[in-house]
Amino acid sequence: DAGVIQSPRHEVTEMGQEVTLRCKPISGHNSLFWYRQTMMRGLELLIYFNNNVPIDDSGMPEDRFSAKMPNASFSTLKIQPSEPRDSAVYFCASSLVGSSGNTIYFGEGSWLTVV
Amino acid sequence: QQQVKQSPQSLIVQKGGISIINCAYENTAFDYFPWYQQFPGKGPALLIAIRPDVSEKKEGRFTISFNKSAKQFSLHIMDSQPGDSATYFCAAGTGGSYIPTFGRGTSLIVHP
Numbered sequence: 725d726a727g728v729i730q731s732p733r734h735e736v737t738e739m740g741q742e743v744t745l746r747c748k749p750i751s752g753h754n755s756l757f758w759y760r761q762t763m764m765r766g767l768e769l770l771i772y773f774n775n776n777v778p779i780d781d782s783g784m785p786e787d788r789f790s791a792k793m794p795n796a797s798f799s800t801l802k803i804q805p806s807e808p809r810d811s812a813v814y815f816c817a818s819s820l821v822g823s824s825g826n827t828i829y830f831g832e833g834s835w836l837t838v839v
Numbered sequence: 840q841q842q843v844k845q846s847p848q849s850l851i852v853q854k855g856g857i858s859i860i861n862c863a864y865e866n867t868a869f870d871y872f873p874w875y876q877q878f879p880g881k882g883p884a885l886l887i888a889i890r891p892d893v894s895e896k897k898e899g900r901f902t903i904s905f906n907k908s909a910k911q912f913s914l915h916i917m918d919s920q921p922g923d924s925a926t927y928f929c930a931a932g933t934g935g936s937y938i939p940t941f942g943r944g945t946s947l948i949v950h951p
Contacts, residue, residue: 728882757938766943767883767928780938815882826871826932828939830882 726750728831730816736837742804745834747816748797757828758791758801759815767815773799774821806838842866843931845942852949858916860945862929865910869931873939874903874914877926886927887914919949 729748737743749756758770771781773793781791788807793799803810817830845862852858862872873888889896889903889912896903902915916923926946932939 767941769938769941772938817882826939827873827885827888830875830884832880832882 728816728818728829730814730831730834732834733832734835734837736839737806739807739838740805741838742802743806743810743836743838745801745814745816745836747799747801747831749799749816749818750829751797753818753820753829754796755819755821756793756799757815757817757819758799759817759830761813761815761833770801770814803836806836808838811837842940843929843942845929845945847945848943849946850948852919852947854919854921854949854951856919856949858914858919858923858947858949860914860927860929860947861911862913862931862942863909863911864931864940866931866940867910868933869940871932871939872903872905872912873930873932874901875928875930875941877928877944879925883926883928916947919947921949921951923947924949 731746754775756773760768770783771791772779776793791801813833813835815830815833817828819828843864874886875883876886877883887898887901889905891907894905900917905912926944928944929942930939
């Protein structure tokens with residue numbers, strides 16, 4: 725079974741550059757999450773989509789961050805311009821809301837370093 | 840406001856020992872309490888979960904204990920093994936429109 729697929733797995737970029745992270749959720753899932761993980765703050769929810777519609781983006785740190793989900797099988801998280809403090813692991817996750825258990829399935833993450 | 844408080848932040852256990860991680864929550868609307876396990880370089884993965892209609896759930900060496908009145912739940916790992924070394928996250932959520940709230944995580948190291 726294909727899990728949540730994220731790309732790139734690793735990205736090193738210079739401050740000020742645009743970064744685009746990509747995610748393909750598990751087929752059939754109706755919810756998609758973007759999380760950021762750092763040592764200092766743990767797992768932070770950035771944004772949550774349900775049926776491709778952004779439901780909760782209160783975790784998006786600032787206007788430099790934007791996320792889209794143009795269809796059920798693809799989502800992007802964009803940072804423009806990037807800053808060193810954005811360095812973190814970004815996880816995409818998906819779930820089937822309404823199913824028993826509401827298990828969230830995470831991708832393997834995109835490791836971002838902004839220098 | 841941290842809705843799910845997890846402790847300890849780190850834990851070192853000898854092989855064969857018992858690892859215990861505790862979580863406390865504030866929102867009484869939570870009705871689903873999963874634990875996730877994360878190995879280095881990987882994303883978190885569901886380990887075990889419990890709903891508040893039971894006080895305990897056991898799967899192999901992993902047990903969740905749940906105390907609804909105290910709004911606390913804990914993960915017990917019996918006969919801990921070096922392969923259990925990972926970061927463990929507790930979480931809480933509600934059925935339906937499910938957006939889980941995660942604890943800060945516990946880094947577990949099991950020495951051989």
